[in-house]
Amino acid sequence: MKTFLTSGVLKKGKTWLCFIGSTCFMQSAWSQQAPTRPNVLVFIADDVGMDFGCYGNPAIKTPHIDRLASEGIRFKNAYLTAPQSSPSRTSMMTGMFAHTIGTEDLHTPLPESIRMMPSYFSEAGYYTGCMLKTHWGPEGNKQFDRMLAGDYLPNQGDLTEKAYESYTRFLDDSGTRPFFLWIGFKDAHRPYNRDVCPQENHPDEVIVPPFLVDGPDTRRDLADYYDEITRMDGDIGKMLSILEEKGKLDNTIILFLSDNGMPFPRSKGSLYDSGIQTPLIFSWKGNIPPGTVHDNGLVSTVDLAPTLLSLAGIAPPRDIYGKSFHELILDPTQRGRDYIFSERNWHNTDEYTRSIRSEKYKLIYNAYYHLPAGTATDLSTSPSWYELKERQREGLLTEAQLQQFAAPRAMVELYDLENDPYELHNIADRQEHFAEAKKLARLLVKWQKETLDHPHWQRKRSDTNDRVTGFPLFDGVPELQDE
Template identity: 65%
Template sequence: MNCKLIPQSLCTVAALTGVTPLMSQQKETPGQPNIVVFIADDAGMDYGCYGNKGISTPNIDRLASKGIRFEKAFLTSPQSSPSRTSMMTGKFAHTIGTQDLHTGIDADTKMMPYYFKQAGYTTACMLKTHWGPNGDKQFDRIIKGTYLPDQGPLSKEVFANYRQFLDDTKGEPFFLWVGFIDPHRPYNRKKCPQVNTPGKVTVPPYLVDGEDTRRDLADYYNEISRMDDNIGTMLKEMEKRHLLDNTIIVFLSDNGMPFPRAKGTLYDSGIQTPLIFVWDKKIQPGTKHTNGLVSTIDLAPTLLSLAGIEVPEDMYGRGFKDLLFDPSRRGSEYIFSERNWHDTDEYIRCVRSEKYKLIYNAYYELPHGTSMDLSTSLSWYELKKHQRQGSLQKSQTQIFECPRAMVEIYDLEKDPDELDNVADLAEYKAPGSVLARKMVEWQKATKDHPWWKNRRPDQNDRITGFPLFMNRPPLWVE
């Protein structure tokens, strides 16, 4: 790699991930395919195509059968707005100042639609965005029609405006970002089709396998199924217009499922994402990638390069275009993720390889922070009830530990659920030291702030989950 061609910080990130940035491949793909990104809100890995037999997701499963499914894809944050701004810009949230929840991008930060517009694309987004007004301005069109998670399925207005957008862009390449709010809380059973049952859900070991938790998981499954149905409707509309022949379809989520010890944490339950790419006659149907890791920091440069657009040099992400067409090729050696303010303040960083993960907790004297949507859920209350009774299993006490370890190391081959912190075992000192060095180098290369600089008060109590404030507290004043 010729480091004279790109910023030194990007060379450092390339060295950390173990893969050279995709700079020489930007002109390999002729033509301008349409690009449609479907992004779920708070959906984990619960789909039929990812092995969950208790959920109905026929349309997402069909996408996986027609394209490539990534088994080891990860997010740069387990929080909505930091995650979305990162994947849209190819930069880490702490680099562009969007690390705290509900923080939009500034007027100078460029997102994908800016570059697509420069290349002749019509750009649009619909439903949830969560990158602020400066981000919205970079799209040609905001497709009207919003919905909230407790208001039922998408309205006729939403689909009518979607169809109108397709009419208006006939014959011209377009980039469309579809931000679903499903399966974000709150849940409304009366307005969501009940297609999944509590008896067939998969209860992870860090939750109590009880009636309330199963009901909670079934509600979550049902919202994923509702999203799946809406995706099917939108795909059929494109199919009727013969658009799918030259349209790249992407499906992913912004963070893990909205349950305790998942969303908002840097365990895989919080940062692993489904990732599916479909491109008819270009990507081999029914393939999967398992060799190495993929990060959503790489989404923007990948989509730009697929459209034949030059990847900006200031993006930290690298393209993984080659993996789409040859799943045997190896992905990244390491991925990095961060957790900052989200109703409770945190400063957590992690680095993950295929075999090991290291998590750094700056506020180790405090229990894990939680968000108000999680701490008012049926699953949370069932955990707290069993905690009072002293009947929690060891795997269910992890988020209540106080003080917690400043450093957590997990052997992912032996402990895929990340329940046994082995940082105090001699045999893990060497691999842990490698990960620690990689993390510090990544923080320096991406201009991460020190843990003490951005502290905020908590919005809700970490122990009980009770909301202290209804509005976001200000930053500490030094």
């Protein structure tokens, strides 16, 4: 018997988190009856924004992901709870916000007491596994029946043959049991290596957002990023072919999403849409009408675990914050959430930013408003960053490009997303938007209280990167300063 705390009392630093009750479960053997529940196969990208053909980027080659969208449902307004890998992944796996379970800082492992999605699938008789990148720590890994072997070739090249062999063996070993399999790609995480990733996308054709320099280094950098996505798309195509060969495709729910935005300045690690919006595609033959698009309301990945459990006919736990949106998948005319919430904490530099987003507005709170925005090491050592800094020294940056270096910066940012989709014009000081901003601020504070968020002066870590130059002076994760 193994006990997980989905409720009860959990100590987080000097703060005690109180939940509703406790849950205990026993790993049960699967009955010998043939499965009637669907398999669940999750493909999750690493550091990938909205750059797919099916999401309106004509410059990138993603035929297999585009096919998934054409055969299922594509969500236009899906958002992550954090713009960093491990906080985002632990949130979607538990149905909780990262600050509630103590995983808000990068590389913070899941506590032993917290239960993840695969444990519920295992309890219901599913054969569970994960492969490639996980990023939730050893206690999370223990909740899978199997950790599949296989990785990438040196310098983050193609997947090894061992990876495909492990994947195929897992499908075979599942037998008549339904399976839950989580595949965490490393694409398109930096570093990029053109020697092992053939050029599929041309620098002249990439789309350069206005907060980056439209120069040769940035265009080449974006093309390399596109190539990583195209390679991942090919891996997904191969895995789907194997799934079909094994006769398991038709009864499998296939999900594709990303853990945070693209690894470029003002994207990954930020609470702008470039950091928290995610592709979200479900395909399930015979159950989801092909070519469906959902754009009525918002979707948050804190709801991912209860959604997948519900689709599999498993009752989600009642004492988590996430709520299932399976009705939206099966009936896209239904409305999603009115608001979604996100957070950013330590990631090479310490931050305490929180955001609330509606369909029209976003409000961001910056506790460290007196400092420049922090940036991650992989961003501040990228060609795009260096091209920005070179233009900054020359005094050639546009107003949009200068904003990410501002200090002090606004404590409160408010954006009209319908008229300003890149979030470049802060309207928090405009009288006509005051009432909306106050409403969002009240809802944000209410959410913080409900999810047991810590105050900004608690749970701090030292910076390892210089906020001005981006230079990575120190390695590792500094000790937590829990005041």
